């Protein structure tokens with residue numbers, strides 16, 4: 001497993017009576033793009049919170065490039081090279097778009113290079129026109145891109161995207177898919193998304209979660225034909 | 241907060257402060273000069289909380305703890321050494337170190353904001369009670385008697401470094417205090433414009449996002465709190481000098497609530513605000529002190545409530561918004 005960027009072993013977290021993530025064994029290769037799907041409450045966002053140290057697992061381990069990062073502080077994990085776009089965009093509402101990118105890039109770059117990176121990313125996410133506007137005023141779709149750009153500016157090796165296409169128009173969704181494929185040329189990604197059109201545009205391997213556990217892991221085509229997955233989405237598998 | 245307007249404002253303010261510093265001794269009498277000296281020292285104290293609370297987002301109800309610690313450190317050291325230079329330096333360092341220790345406990349212990357307020361307030365009141373109970377000959381540090389609630393009178397005032405016999409006269413002291421105020425003001429501006437300062441502001445906006453970007457929130461808050469403690473200590477040292485006297489009142493509830501009122505009235509999230517708020521309230525306190533019509537604490541309480549309810553942003557941010565709209 002030396003070429004795995006991320007590996008979880010028996011990863012679990014329990015909130016009182018609910019086991020939101022149940023014994024998840026998950027492996028992601030370097031520069032892999034993985035889609036993570038599953039019905040509401042399946043534990044996808046909770047898994048992301050475990051991976052980024054926002055929650056501490058009740059059991060199991062997380063290995064990032066072979067280093068055990070289980071229980072490490074969020075900022076220390078980020079420094080190792082994991083970036084995340086959260087489900088509800090987590091932004092600095094009083095700051096401008098440019099300041100977001102600046103803060104993210106500046107941690108690892110000198111001032112001059114930071115400015116260049118910020119301009120480059122603004123171009124890439126198409127937000128140059130609103131670069132100096134406060135982020136609090138932007139629409140949900142644009143906020144998604146600001147957060148995506150902020151993550152990109154930090155250039156983490158592994159990027160987690162939690163519902164990056166939510167609240168976007170059809171064109172914006174297509175643009176986001178293109179962006180994700182472009183990022184994937186150099187970075188490993190895990191993408192959580194409910195929008196199946198979007199998933200079809202980017203997916204190769206798909207992991208399906210249900211009630212905290214991994215249900216299946218397969219190619220997109222076979223997942224779409226999988227009867228169990230269909231049942232889960234239609235709610236026939238509830239209460240097992 | 242970035243951009244040209246911000247710098248323009250701060251350069252104007254700095255220029256105004258330098259002009260006042262140079263001009264005032266020519267036009268006011270001795271009494272006025274002393275008055276302005278203590279005002280300026282208090283402005284430094286106001287800036288310390290304006291930085292810690294307004295930018296660091298740290299709810300500190302006990303900024304007077306560091307102020308008082310600076311004042312007492314100066315008093316004890318100056319009496320023992322018979323000269324002021326080392327005493328002044330220690331008055332900066334001791335409160336800063338104390339703030340670092342207290343901050344470590346609070347931020348690395350992940351205490352919530354409400355507890356920060358309660359703990360900092362408790363700390364200053366503990367100092368208040370502690371110093372009040374040091375009456376009698378048993379309580380001395382070297383040559384310095386602490387004197388409990390009576391305070392420590394006749395402190396050696398500032399001398400020219402290296403020449404304990406050459407004391408600063410009132411005009412020189414005023415220049416020095418104004419120089420400290422300008423340095424603290426400009427220094428905080430430069431700090432806030434730096435990488436560190438921008439992260440501090442970002443933490444105030446969204447702690448979780450800062451962590452996710454790889455910034456250690458606890459460390460940044462600790463540094464802000466420590467710097468704020470050092471600045472408050474400097475203000476305490478200058479205050480002790482001004483009256484050649486220090487008493488436990490520097491730690492009192494009145495003292496610590498005053499600082500909060502200055503910052504609220506002047507405006508959170510600015511550096512000019514705390515200075516303006518401090519000047520207005522100090523002027524009022526002096527004016528009220530010389531008459532018998534109304535109780536000062538009562539008037540302060542009413543002003544505080546009025547601001548919280550009617551001008552919650554404070555004077556400076558409100559005026560800025562008006563200016564932007566015009």
Ligand SMILES: Nc1ncnc2c1ncn2[C@@H]1O[C@H](COP(=O)(O)OP(=O)(O)OP(=O)(O)O)[C@@H](O)[C@H]1O
Nearest residue numbers: 015018020038039040041042043044045046047087
């Ligand atoms: N802090 C918490 N305390 C208690 N229960 C929680 C907590 N966080 C999540 N849960 C529960 O864990 C389960 C998984 O939640 P999670 O947010 O991970 O689902 P999800 O797969 O991201 O769903 P969605 O697609 O709706 O975003 C849910 O049942 C949720 O109620």
Ligand SMILES: [Mg+2]
Nearest residue numbers: 044045046087
């Ligand atoms: Mg979710």
